[in-house]
Amino acid sequence: MRDGLGDTLLALAGAFAPLSLLAFGGSNAVIADVAHQSIAQGWTSARDFADFFALARAAPGPGSMLVALVGWQAAGIAGALVATVSLYLPAAVLVWVAARIWGRWRGSRWHAAIERGLAPVAAGLFLSGGIAVLRLSPGGPLCGSPRSAPPRCCCCGRGCTRCR
Amino acid sequence: MKRANSAEASATEGPQAACVPLPAIFAAFFVIGATSFGGGSIGWIHREIVVRRRWVDDEVFLGTLALGQAMPGANGIKTAALIGDRLHGAAGAATAVLALLSGPFAIVLALGAAYARIGSLPLLHSVLDGIAAAAIGLTFATGLRSLAQGAPGPVPLAIAAATMLCVGILRWPMIPVVLVLAPVSVALAMFAPRRA
Numbered sequence: 001m002r003d004g005l006g007d008t009l010l011a012l013a014g015a016f017a018p019l020s021l022l023a024f025g026g027s028n029a030v031i032a033d034v035a036h037q038s039i040a041q042g043w044t045s046a047r048d049f050a051d052f053f054a055l056a057r058a059a060p061g062p063g064s065m066l067v068a069l070v071g072w073q074a075a076g077i078a079g080a081l082v083a084t085v086s087l088y089l090p091a092a093v094l095v096w097v098a099a100r101i102w103g104r105w106r107g108s109r110w111h112a113a114i115e116r117g118l119a120p121v122a123a124g125l126f127l128s129g130g131i132a133v134l135r136l137s138p139g140g141p142l143c144g145s146p147r148s149a150p151p152r153c154c155c156c157g158r159g160c161t162r163c164r
Numbered sequence: 165m166k167r168a169n170s171a172e173a174s175a176t177e178g179p180q181a182a183c184v185p186l187p188a189i190f191a192a193f194f195v196i197g198a199t200s201f202g203g204g205s206i207g208w209i210h211r212e213i214v215v216r217r218r219w220v221d222d223e224v225f226l227g228t229l230a231l232g233q234a235m236p237g238a239n240g241i242k243t244a245a246l247i248g249d250r251l252h253g254a255a256g257a258a259t260a261v262l263a264l265l266s267g268p269f270a271i272v273l274a275l276g277a278a279y280a281r282i283g284s285l286p287l288l289h290s291v292l293d294g295i296a297a298a299a300i301g302l303t304f305a306t307g308l309r310s311l312a313q314g315a316p317g318p319v320p321l322a323i324a325a326a327t328m329l330c331v332g333i334l335r336w337p338m339i340p341v342v343l344v345l346a347p348v349s350v351a352l353a354m355f356a357p358r359r360a
Contacts, residue, residue: 020237022342025310027238028303032331033338051283054292055275057299060201061268062238068269069276077273084269091237092245092261096254098235099228099246109354114234117350119310120320121342124327126307130300131332137296 008075009082011041016067016086023091025122027064030087031129034067035136043074050136184219184251190263192217193244198267205240205264213247220250240264319356323349 015037019030031053038044044052049070056066064087071083196208206229214225228246232239241261248260282288311324323345330341 018339022339022346023236023238024342024346027241028306029236030338031303032335036335036337048283050296051279051289051292052276054295054299055279056272057202058295059268059271059275060198061205061265061272062240063299064238065265065268065272068272072273072276080269080273084265088238088241088261088265091235092241092257095232095235095237095242096245096249096257099231099249111234113350113354116320117323117353118234118346119313120324121327121346121349123307123311124324124345125331125338125342126303126310127324127328128332128338130303130307131328132335133296133303134300137293137300 005075005078008043009078012043012071012074012079012083013086015041016083017090020087020090021094023064023087023125024118025126027062027087027091028129029122029125030064031066032125032132034064034070035129035132038070038074039136041074044070046136048073050133050138053133053136184256186252186255186259189248189251189256189259192219193248193260193263194267196244197240197264198271200240200268206243209240209243209247220247224250319352320349323352 016030016034019033020027023029035049035053038049039046049066052066052069052073053063055069057063059065065084067083067087068080071079071081073079075082192212193209196205196212200208210225213219214222225243225247228243228250229239231246232242235242241264244260244264245257248257250256252259279288307324311320327341327345330336330345331338
């Protein structure tokens, strides 16, 4: 049990900390990957993930705080803490370090290119997040319909009849 | 002393930052975090820190936003870290980030606990599905808006489409996709400079 918990915490940190450093455009850029990994790892079901997404959006703070709920379901309160710290701390430290060297590259050709080059990647990641959650939500065009139907749907992981 | 150096070293840092006590920083950012519904904490930070408390001026605030745009991470967190640093050095940065996150963290977990208790109610799922639908729409809108804001053109469109195809449709892991596409995109922006 103890080992199991430790392994899960490590897995959560290993999954979310790298995403933190690639969340260009804002932390919602990671939603798609968090969805794919959380379900593939069995940390949460598709049904719960879609609901967690909604809960986190209804609550104050970043929508990506849904990782706290994923971590909590995977490994209790420790999981929630590890998931949250993993998703937010690396990026916060990185920007803090960058601020210390800010004066040297502000307004440079590099800085402008980075901003312009990252914008479309961020846009693609946001759209991916929308697609990922749409797939997990019931009743959408990508999913088919009601959850009263038999479980184990190939595309949304839950009670769809139409998708195949 | 670090701060005094940087304040005089760089014109971008604006006027001398006050050394705001940590409890005051915590209180301010905690309130911002716990009330920033819809994730729009940047606007709240501006209102509370720049307009109401006048801890930093607009120039500093916009400077932190500009830096944040070139860096990964949640926008509110990045801004909190940078403004906290201005207000009380590294300890201020840590305090601001902790304060900004702790409210939403507790609230989200409380909602999760409530969800675990009454999660079997069909009505709850309907409510959450409605919220999710609205949030998904907003997510798409944000993606499209940030696409329109960057230099629109065939290359950025192709990069955005490739990102969406790989991560969103094919469900490839985000890390290798971004590690390949982001440098390519930045290089293209670098070598084909266009005024947006």
